[in-house]
Amino acid sequence: KTCLTHRLCAGEFPCRADATIGVDFRERLLDVDGEKIKLQLWDTAGQERFRKSMVQHYYRNVHAVLFIYDVTSPASFTGLTCNLPQEEPQQHENVI
Numbered sequence: 001k002t003c004l005t006h007r008l009c010a011g012e013f014p015c016r017a018d019a020t021i022g023v024d025f026r027e028r029l030l031d032v033d034g035e036k037i038k039l040q041l042w043d044t045a046g047q048e049r050f051r052k053s054m055v056q057h058y059y060r061n062v063h064a065v066l067f068i069y070d071v072t073s074p075a076s077f078t079g080l081t082c083n084l085p086q087e088e089p090q091q092h093e094n095v096i
């Protein structure tokens, strides 16, 4: 997640990527059909010990959630459902 969001916002991959602790924030200005859009990305920690504590709170009031997994690790894909928001389901009626 860190490498992807860093590439999108900074234009290059980071030379080193340490494990995210809690949440990192990045943003990028986009031009969508002539309209300026500020894309704000919250890069949440993938490690279980950080995820349980605070990451769930960042699901609130977001427009989209991207689940990223490692194609070389089937476990990282099957574990994705563990990351789904567990609280206030009424705020997620648009989930596909």
Ligand SMILES: Nc1nc2c(ncn2[C@@H]2O[C@H](COP(=O)(O)OP(=O)(O)OP(=O)(O)O)[C@@H](O)[C@H]2O)c(=O)[nH]1
Residues within 6 Å of the ligand: 001, 002, 003, 004, 017, 018, 019, 020, 021, 044, 045, 046, 047
């Ligand atoms: N080979 C390869 N390695 C990658 C790729 N993307 C990331 N990595 C490596 O995988 C490791 C983890 O990358 P991160 O982007 O920090 O992963 P993350 O999902 O943000 O991890 P957490 O911060 O723990 O949630 C780093 O050592 C990266 O260099 C990729 O596309 N190919």
